[in-house]
Amino acid sequence: MLKSATIAAGIFTLAACGDAQTSSQNKTPAGAETAADVKSDTLVAYETFTLDNGLKTILHIDRSDPVVAVALTAHVGSAREKEGRTGFAHLFEHLLFLESENLGKGGLDQMSARIGGSGANGSTSRDRTNYFQTVPKDALEKMIWAEADKLGWFINTVTDPVLAKEKQVVKNEKRQSVDNRPYGHSQYVTDKALYPEGHPYNWQVIGSLEDLDAATLEDVKEFFRRWYVPNNVTLTISGDFDVEQAKEWVEKYFGEIPRGEDVEKQPRQPGVLPETKSYYWEDNFARLPQLTMTWPTVPVYDADSYPLAVLNSLLTEGKDAPLNKVLIDDKKLTSTLFMFPYESEVAGQMTLGVRANPGTKLDDVKTAIDEAFAKFEADGIKDADLNRIKTQAEVDFYSGIQSVLGKGFQLAQYDVYLGDPGYIDTDLARIKGVTKEDVMRVYNKYIKGQPFVATSFVPKGQKELALAGAELANVVEEKIVQGAEQAVDPNVVATYEKTPSSFDRSVEPPYGETPVVKAPTLWEAGMDNGLTVYGIEDREIPVVQFDLTIEGGQLLDTFEKAGTANLVAEMMNKGTANRTTAELEKALQSLGASVNISAGSESIRLRGETLSRNFDAVMAIVAEMMLEPRWDAEEFDLAKLRIDSQLTQAKSNPNAIAAEEFGKIVYGENNILSRNIMGSADTLTNITLDDLKAFYAANISPSVAKLHVVGAVTDAEVKAAAARLGTDWAAKEVSIPSYAMAADPSESKVYFYNVPGAKQSVLRFGYSGPKAGDTELYPATVMNYILGGGGFASRLTQELREGKGYTYGIRSGFQGSKTNGFFQIGSGVRSNVTLEATDLVKDILTNYGSTFTDKDLGVTKSFLSKSQTRAFETQGAKLGMLRSISVFGLPSDYAQQRANYLEGVTVDDIQKLATDYIRPQAMHYVIVGDASTQMERLKELGFGDPVLLNPTSE
Structure with missing residues (x-):
């Protein structure tokens, strides 16, 4: 989903480019504090320079596609928060996209659509927050202008109504990613046990509903002014651009932002676990019992993190891996197990999880895990196994550099955590240098016989499956209360005193030279x-x-x-x-x-x-x-x-x-x-x-x-x-059956599937549509862009998320395959606005065609045409092009044919397509949620009594 909280990755998330070279001279823009640092002998060639205010910029040239990735990485995550005021870093990941003084309300998303960008996005971890987008090369100055506004001309636009609405969006994200999914609270229980009160990893990145509710406007502004300052930020520009020009733009747009207080690096603070702790929870959404075991380890890029990663692979990857061999093949206790390092800046942990078969006692799983560890110790490590893991690391390394954004991410990651964008050479050398002795040493030091946190998440009413002696976990679950959330007014305009600047920042910079897109041969x-x-x-x-x-x-x-x-x-x-x-x-x-x-x-x-x-x-x-x-x-x-x-x-x-x-x-x-x-x-x-x-x-x-x-x-x-x-592959005649889609409804009907206690209602609305090879599919897709296919440019998102705070995300689209197709709207909304959200969707659909404007058409054309610069950037994208031609029967010049259609399409064309394909009065409305609180209310839609799909659940 867009603009979501994510977790920092492990050592295999590498990025490099063996042959990309910078073409710049060692020139520093006026006002910069340090001379440029050019590194052309590293696996990713780059150049850095730092402004007087402390902003560090990393530049990497890659001319393989006419695109540029711009990423702003702030060295602040949930670890910089205070107890009782958690979730602020993630909240700012959201807020920084909403409005700034010079782009205006929703200006960044509107600009992203116009320039054909990948969609302004962001992510938050324990230790950093980043904001990023890939754009056609002619929009680089626009992006530097926009990112500077985010940092220096933003905080005044955050008002009480803005904060109230975005709190609801963030809470919807938490419901979707944690509260309304199986085992969603497992990480929360683990971290509370592993890290004592006061430790910066004691709370979750997304924060708690209570802390979000309690956050005041002054709390939020104080957090921003402390951490979102140039001397705590790294700007990365990667792709096809002129280095000297980019330097001038960075100086122009970022140079006058004041430096903030000095930011000290947080000291290492390992998890504290003097003895094993064991907790259980009866999970409303789990049908299978799951055991997790988590050991405290080391921070990211620690010397021991490399053999720990290899240990992880040896224990779980492949048929002969001891955990697979014992738990899956021999004892048949599970078909799903996983192990992963969660290494962050000041501490790290290793988690082993086993989702057991129905009715399996987790004590039996724990016994089998001990047997698997004993097998690992007895069998030892084979050279062939160690070598294959290192070879796979090389493939993972190259996979990370297919896009300019991937290269930029890695440069920023190394810089933020280590102060060295060129650490990639050392990173690769360290993983290649891991020995069998290293692996056994870290196994003995961190895993064998060491205390751990165990969580037993079992289905409701099956407490007996939990580990013996496990204590009840303290999990806070939200109650569904009708009208609990305060309504927000999306039309409120923020009033504030504008931040001064040495030039008029309200003028959007012009496009650069139009990029030339070359389709692959x-x-x-x-x-x-x-x-x-x-x-x-x-x-x-x-x-x-x-x-x-x-x-x-x-x-x-x-x-x-x-x-x-x-x-x-x-x-x-x-x-x-x-x-x-x-x-x-x-x-x-x-x-x-x-x-x-x-x-x-x-x-x-x-x-x-x-x-x-x-x-x-x-x-x-x-x-x-x-x-x-x-x-x-x-x-x-x-x-x-x-x-x-x-x-x-x-x-x-x-x-x-x-x-x-x-x-x-x-x-x-x-x-x-x-x-x-x-x-x-x-x-x-x-x-x-x-x-x-x-x-x-x-x-x-x-x-x-x-x-x-x-x-x-x-x-x-x-x-x-x-x-x-x-x-050697003998041909034969294959007869593939043909099936008709169900008849589309003549009038709408609501179907409800009851999941008692659901914290969200999941919506799926739609009916049949064009197939992949139909000439109507692309025009229908063009028509849908402003409705629900354009992310934050779409009306569904603007109304339900940005306007009302009902959801974390909503999309609509036409999905065509070779034999069938359908139109579908999908979202998860907070339970107590199920009716209101559905009714709003119905209204948007009803009025879409008649309210589609020339401006909407301009945004649609601009995005769909300019985004073609990104269409063939990765091997995966090129592979998709081949499949579209071969499997779905599209002509080899289908991209050009679509461009020709796009150039000639009119508002009248879109309105006619909307009349043909958008039918809210004749639609299947499928809703999955809590029937006891929501189903009866849906009668107010005017589509009759909802049909309960699983009446035996009552």
């Missing part, structure tokens, strides 16, 4: 068995991404054995005729490759990524996977167990429920796509291993397959590497 080749290959050579990074799409997927399932296609895909990942699952995983990982086969509604897809130097070897393994699946009976049983657990958990996840119930209604009972792609508990029982073999034999054919390859390989190299798929 694609090639196409056919093989004798019907397999078609599409490719784009891209040598920006030494990586190849590929996708093999085989038409059919869920469409080839039967109703009695729904879930077959999904199981076929799962089993094709589980070894080959000559390799066990473990051997297949290790063979791929040793090459730095990841390959996964999955099923979708209309296809089965193999997707992969590898270092380009290993492409031949990886494709040989891909051929094995496609042509010689293993069909292992034990893996089949494990797969069914895993899917059954996933289906069980989904039954209480409001978002999953909403998606499934909407699908049932819009597709209709007689369409196989109305079923969950994983099947159901009943259909899983019907499926045998012979069914999978029969499905494979009849439907996995090159005659309905397309191979797409993007990366540092030529067409000749691709054809040679894929030769076996072209010669």
Whole structure:
């Protein structure tokens, strides 16, 4: 979601560029405090300079695409807050997008839409907050102007009404990401136990509802003036731009912002845990018991963080990893476990989580974990395992540098935490230098026999599954009270005294030179068995991404054995005729490759990524996977167990429920796509291993397959590497059933699915729409941009989030596949405004066409045309282009055709499209929430009595 709280990543979130060089001279703009520092011999070439007020700017040149990423990183997160006033850093992540003195209310989002930006966004961690966007290169001065206004000409615009509304938005985010999801409070319970009162990590980044309610305007302004100052901020500019010009703009727009108080680096403060602590909670949304164990470790970039990351991989990644081997394969206690480091500036922790199978006692899980650790100690570490982890780190490293924003992020991360943007060389050297002895040392120091925090989150009424002796956790849950939130007036205009400046900042800077967008050159080749290959050579990074799409997927399932296609895909990942699952995983990982086969509604897809130097070897393994699946009976049983657990958990996840119930209604009972792609508990029982073999034999054919390859390989190299798929894969005729969508309603109806105690209501409204290959789909998408497809430029967001504070996010869109399509509106709103939010959506839809203006059209055209500069920046984007052409039958020049349509579209055209495609009086309204407090009220919509979809839940 946009503008959300996020958690700092681990050591593999690297970014670099081996061949990008700065072209600037060592020149300092007038008024800058220090001479420029040019680093051209590091993996990411960069230049820095610092203004008199302390603002540090990092510049990185990458001319591969005509775009520039601008990121402003403030060295302030939740760790700088006070107890009782938590959540302020995250609150400012929101507030700083709303208004500034010179851009005006909503000005940044409006500008982002006009200039074709990626959407102004931000994230907050324990230690830093950042604000970022990628824009066409001609908009760089505009972005520097806007970011400076955010820092120096903002705080006066924050008034009591503004603060009151944004508090509601943030609380909606907390409900969505924490309160209304399974296991959402687990991190809260862990951190309260691991970090004593007064420790800066004792509270959550998002804060608490109580602290947000208690925050006064003066509290908020005091926090801003202390921390959001130039000497506590790093500005990063990465992409295709003129360095000397950028320096001048930074000096012009940021130079007169006053320096703030000095900011001292926070000292290391490890978690304090003299003995193991164990807590339990009966989770309203959990259907499966989950155990987490968290050990205090080290801060980010500590020398021990590197072997700890390797330890994490050794314990959990792969078939032979001891935790997987014991808990999943041997004891069959779970199908889902995870382990991750959460390393921050002053402390770190390592968490192991196990989501157990239904009815499993977590004491049995804990015993099995101890057995797995004992196995790890007894077996030791193999050189091959250590080497494959290091090879994978290299792939992860290159994956992080596909975008200019990724490069800018990493430069800023190193600078904020370490004061050294060029730390990447050391970072890579440290991970490559980890030894087996290092790994065992940190295991013994931080994990083996050390105290930990245990949390047992169990389904309601199943306290007996928690660890023996666990204490009841102190979790605060919000009560649903009608009218509890004070209404806000979106039309209130803030009045304030403007901050002076040496020039008129209210004038938006002009565009620079118009960027030239060069679409990638694609090639196409056919093989004798019907397999078609599409490719784009891209040598920006030494990586190849590929996708093999085989038409059919869920469409080839039967109703009695729904879930077959999904199981076929799962089993094709589980070894080959000559390799066990473990051997297949290790063979791929040793090459730095990841390959996964999955099923979708209309296809089965193999997707992969590898270092380009290993492409031949990886494709040989891909051929094995496609042509010689293993069909292992034990893996089949494990797969069914895993899917059954996933289906069980989904039954209480409001978002999953909403998606499934909407699908049932819009597709209709007689369409196989109305079923969950994983099947159901009943259909899983019907499926045998012979069914999978029969499905494979009849439907996995090159005659309905397309191979797409993007990366540092030529067409000749691709054809040679894929030769076996072209010669040994026998073609067969595949007949794919055709299903009709359910008839659209002639009048609207409300469907309600009851989740007792839900803190939000999840909304899914819509009906059928154009398919992917239909000529109407793109015009409908253009029409929808201002309605709900344009993020903060859209009316739905402006009215429901920015205007009323009802939601954290809402979108609408047309989603077309090869055989079907639909229009859908999706959101989560606070429970006690379910009726009001739904009614407001209905009104917006009703009036959309008649109120669409020339200005709306101008914003739509500007965004959709200018955003094309970002359309082909990453390998993933180029791969998507190939699939659009090959799978959905779009012409090779579809991008140009869309540009031509966009240029000629008129307001009348949009209004007619709105009349044709926006039908609020004939729509399915699906709502998942608390029926006891919300369902009866929905009669006021005028669509009759709501239909309760799960009456047995009452």
